[in-house]
Amino acid sequence: MFEVAAQWFTDDWAVNFSSPQKRLFWGHLFAAFFIAFIWLVWAKRQRTRSALKHIFSREAWASKSARADYLMFTINSIVMGAMPRLVGSSAVAYLLFETMHAVFDGRPLITLIPPWVVATLFTLVLFVVDDFARYAVHRLMHAVPVLWAFHKVHHSATSLNPVTVLRTHPVEGIIFSIRGALVQGACIGVFVFCFGDKVSLVMILGANAIKFGFNAIGSNLRHSHIAIGFWKPLEKVVMSPAQHQIHHSVDRAHYDKNFGVALSCWDLMFDSLVHSTANQSLKFGLRNNERNPHSLKQLYFRPFLEAGALLVKPITRLLKDTRSKPLPQALNKS
Amino acid sequence: MKCIPSLAAVALGSAIASAPALADDTYGPFPITEKSYSGDKTDSTAYTGQMARHVLHDSLKKLAGKGDGTNSEEIKAQMMAYYAGKDAGRAIIAPASKDGFPVVQTEVDQISKGKDLKGKTYKGVMTGWPGNMTGPEVIEFMIDKASKTKGGFDPLTGYNYPQLISKFAMGAVFYNQATDNYLDEKLRADNKPNNKPYKDGAYYTGKEHSWDEAFGYFGAPAHALSLDAGQTYGIAKQKSLADADYNKDGKVDLYREMTYAHAYYAADADKAGTDYLHTIMRAFIDGRQLIADANGAALSDAQRSKLVGYADVIKTNWEKVLAEAVFKYAGSVYKDLQKLQVIVESSGDAKKAFATYGKHWGELKGFAMALQAGPKNLGELSVKIDRLIGYGPVLLGGGQVVAVSSSGDYEIGGGQDMGNYMVHMIKLQKLLGDHYGLKARKNDATSEMEDLVKSLGDSLAAEND
Numbered sequence: 001m002f003e004v005a006a007q008w009f010t011d012d013w014a015v016n017f018s019s020p021q022k023r024l025f026w027g028h029l030f031a032a033f034f035i036a037f038i039w040l041v042w043a044k045r046q047r048t049r050s051a052l053k054h055i056f057s058r059e060a061w062a063s064k065s066a067r068a069d070y071l072m073f074t075i076n077s078i079v080m081g082a083m084p085r086l087v088g089s090s091a092v093a094y095l096l097f098e099t100m101h102a103v104f105d106g107r108p109l110i111t112l113i114p115p116w117v118v119a120t121l122f123t124l125v126l127f128v129v130d131d132f133a134r135y136a137v138h139r140l141m142h143a144v145p146v147l148w149a150f151h152k153v154h155h156s157a158t159s160l161n162p163v164t165v166l167r168t169h170p171v172e173g174i175i176f177s178i179r180g181a182l183v184q185g186a187c188i189g190v191f192v193f194c195f196g197d198k199v200s201l202v203m204i205l206g207a208n209a210i211k212f213g214f215n216a217i218g219s220n221l222r223h224s225h226i227a228i229g230f231w232k233p234l235e236k237v238v239m240s241p242a243q244h245q246i247h248h249s250v251d252r253a254h255y256d257k258n259f260g261v262a263l264s265c266w267d268l269m270f271d272s273l274v275h276s277t278a279n280q281s282l283k284f285g286l287r288n289n290e291r292n293p294h295s296l297k298q299l300y301f302r303p304f305l306e307a308g309a310l311l312v313k314p315i316t317r318l319l320k321d322t323r324s325k326p327l328p329q330a331l332n333k334s
Numbered sequence: 335m336k337c338i339p340s341l342a343a344v345a346l347g348s349a350i351a352s353a354p355a356l357a358d359d360t361y362g363p364f365p366i367t368e369k370s371y372s373g374d375k376t377d378s379t380a381y382t383g384q385m386a387r388h389v390l391h392d393s394l395k396k397l398a399g400k401g402d403g404t405n406s407e408e409i410k411a412q413m414m415a416y417y418a419g420k421d422a423g424r425a426i427i428a429p430a431s432k433d434g435f436p437v438v439q440t441e442v443d444q445i446s447k448g449k450d451l452k453g454k455t456y457k458g459v460m461t462g463w464p465g466n467m468t469g470p471e472v473i474e475f476m477i478d479k480a481s482k483t484k485g486g487f488d489p490l491t492g493y494n495y496p497q498l499i500s501k502f503a504m505g506a507v508f509y510n511q512a513t514d515n516y517l518d519e520k521l522r523a524d525n526k527p528n529n530k531p532y533k534d535g536a537y538y539t540g541k542e543h544s545w546d547e548a549f550g551y552f553g554a555p556a557h558a559l560s561l562d563a564g565q566t567y568g569i570a571k572q573k574s575l576a577d578a579d580y581n582k583d584g585k586v587d588l589y590r591e592m593t594y595a596h597a598y599y600a601a602d603a604d605k606a607g608t609d610y611l612h613t614i615m616r617a618f619i620d621g622r623q624l625i626a627d628a629n630g631a632a633l634s635d636a637q638r639s640k641l642v643g644y645a646d647v648i649k650t651n652w653e654k655v656l657a658e659a660v661f662k663y664a665g666s667v668y669k670d671l672q673k674l675q676v677i678v679e680s681s682g683d684a685k686k687a688f689a690t691y692g693k694h695w696g697e698l699k700g701f702a703m704a705l706q707a708g709p710k711n712l713g714e715l716s717v718k719i720d721r722l723i724g725y726g727p728v729l730l731g732g733g734q735v736v737a738v739s740s741s742g743d744y745e746i747g748g749g750q751d752m753g754n755y756m757v758h759m760i761k762l763q764k765l766l767g768d769h770y771g772l773k774a775r776k777n778d779a780t781s782e783m784e785d786l787v788k789s790l791g792d793s794l795a796a797e798n799d
Contacts, residue, residue: 021791022797023797073796076796077796080796088787089787089790090783090784090787093783093786093787094760094764094780094783097760097780097783098757098760098761101753101754101756101757101760102753102754102757103753104753105675105751105752105753106671106672106675106752106753106756107672107675107753107756108675108676108679109672109676126790134799138799154798164798165797165798166796166797166798167798168796168797168798170796172796172798173796176796176797176798184787184790185787188783188786188787188790189783192780192782192783192786196782197781197782199782199786200786200789201786201789201790203789206789208790259799261799
């Protein structure tokens with residue numbers, strides 16, 4: 001029993017802080033702290049003590065909302081570890097790889113491009129496609145009521161800290177894993193088909209170099225109360241922490257804005273971009289206050305009830321309509 | 335439940351393989367334990383008949399490539415002499431002496447007299463070859479066809495007969511005899527018991543000789559445990575006299591010092607990191623020692639059970655060696671098709687590349703049929719292998735051999751194209767890799783993909799946006 005618990009702790013829980021592939025990697029957290037500190041001291045002219053107090057504010061780290069984040073993160077690391085993988089990137093890659101043989105009647109090998117170019121291209125394409133897929137799925141999670149029932153668990157956070165990134169309903173986690181498998185599988189399948197053994201990922205500490213770079217320059221500040229905005233033209237391409245905080249705002253003007261993760265160009269293209277403002281002050285959470293928004297029971301089970309009701313509603317309406325309609329004459333007579 | 339013996343065999347195999355290999359860990363000599371023998375022999379080890387069949391097989395393969403389009407009858411008669419004949423005076427065509435690698439024997443009879451391959455060929459129907467033929471019928475059919483080609487290759491069908499004949503015979507004769515007969519039926523208590531001579535007047539017991547014969551068919555030099563995979567492989571290629579010449583007489587004894595057939599392919603796979611050769615060798619030596627230790631008495635149930643355990647190790651690993659070979663040549667065929675596609679698209683001369691493709695396809699098909707000639711009914715796996723490979727290589731314009739007419743002519747048809755056939759090769763590798771848990775995986779057509787999937791990770795993630 002102790003061994004099982006120890007293994008879970010290292011493989012499923014602590015890995016979030018020890019693996020450079022994860023957003024909460026200790027190195028990325030330290031980088032976020034460092035950036036926040038410098039920003040508060042230099043740009044906001046705060047004293048050291050005041051800056052530290054601001055970064056480690058009780059509201060951000062010890063509120064009811066934050067405690068729910070920590071509990072969900074821990075429970076999810078047990079639940080998600082036990083869940084079956086519905087789609088693996090290997091299966092997707094194989095399917096695409098095989099299909100392309102039939103489409104191209106074989107496999108033309110592109111031999112002129114040097115391996116470092118292929119590796120750079122692959123790393124870049126994987127990052128961009130993955131980021132776009134995140135944008136698209138995120139937008140769907142907001143637009144489709146049944147999906148919103150699950151995604152709003154994340155938005156129910158009334159204070160933000162880096163761990164809020166893992167305040168996710170397990171059903172949403174499954175959707176994310178399918179998205180990840182499709183993106184990775186598709187990129188691998190296409191690139192290996194075209195470039196064979198020249199394909200590799202440019203990595204830093206075992207993680208996608210671009211993703212690592214994005215995380216290292218303070219992605220953890222997205223879920224925080226440190227509202228760092230960028231220069232406007234830059235915010236049209238790269239999502240600033242302050243822009244993502246706008247996405248969590250309860251203000252109606254911010255509703256369904258800034259879906260992007262690393263890149264904000266998707267929001268610009270699809271008309272959902274909002275820029276950050278200097279000294280922005282936001283209230284986080286859901287517009288319609290729900291009862292006990294940080295109770296674990298509500299966070300895990302209410303989405304099922306809401307989604308169930310949304311799915312049943314059209315069926316009951318249909319049955320009601322059928323009953324209220326008069327039967328055709330022929331049937332009435334019989 | 336069928337997997338339990340296999341798992342046990344693999345586990346025992348790993349334990350055997352990890353045992354330290356001593357320099358004098360050779361297969362033989364073993365003492366005379368047969369009580370009825372009163373002659374002056376001191377070594378009960380004997381597998382000359384099997385080694386004679388190895389040189390018959392090597393010679394037959396060489397002859398299969400000797401046709402020039404005008405000498406059909408002559409070549410066919412020669413090939414049949416090595417396949418079905420038992421006549422005295424047959425020269426060893428291969429392996430023959432070459433500079434720096436002299437061999438002791440020049441005639442088959444110097445190893446063993448009156449031996450043939452046909453009598454020991456698997457008699458079941460070979461579903462992987464058109465015409466509903468038995469094992470011997472397939473080989474004789476191929477011999478006839480080979481004799482009518484130039485150099486053993488038929489450009490109209492893509493068949494390379496030296497490879498087809500050689501690889502199929504390796505399975506239908508050596509693998510089948512060893513695993514379905516000597517390591518199977520002859521291990522029963524009442525079949526060739528250890529307290530009786532193998533035959534009247536023999537200096538070895540029933541079990542001693544049965545075990546020896548299985549070892550002989552594997553094709554390893556007796557001192558293979560003191561060699562690494564590269565050295566054992568190099569002996570078959572006649573590269574190093576020092577590696578082969580264990581008794582230091584300056585020549586290679588084709589009976590005890592040469593690498594043939596399956597041992598060669600086990601060593602080939604092991605160059606990619608597996609340990610099939612030494613695992614199989616260790617099990618053969620330990621099994622033979624167990625029999626010798628019984629000192630001519632009938633084996634007890636416990637002894638026989640242990641012996642069956644060694645046999646399972648040998649059979650499980652041997653089957654994997656064949657599966658690794660099919661896997662490897664499926665990858666070769668895939669690569670050949672890729673090259674052919676480039677040549678065809680640039681309107682280049684595909685003659686040489688097509689011949690290479692035919693050679694690799696012959697090895698692929700031959701090994702697949704060898705695998706199907708083993709002790710187990712492979713069931714659905716066998717059907718899938720046949721469907722993926724088909725009866726012939728896909729030709730440049732599409733289509734492949736789909737049947738043999740009553741007059742023995744090939745019929746070409748089917749809508750199979752090269753792109754689709756490449757997918758078949760990928761599927762075949764995946765099928766075998768998954769079924770057998772292959773580790774050498776030479777010429778893996780999708781290894782880059784697997785490596786990338788592993789490096790990127792594939793886990794459920796709750797990380798939100």
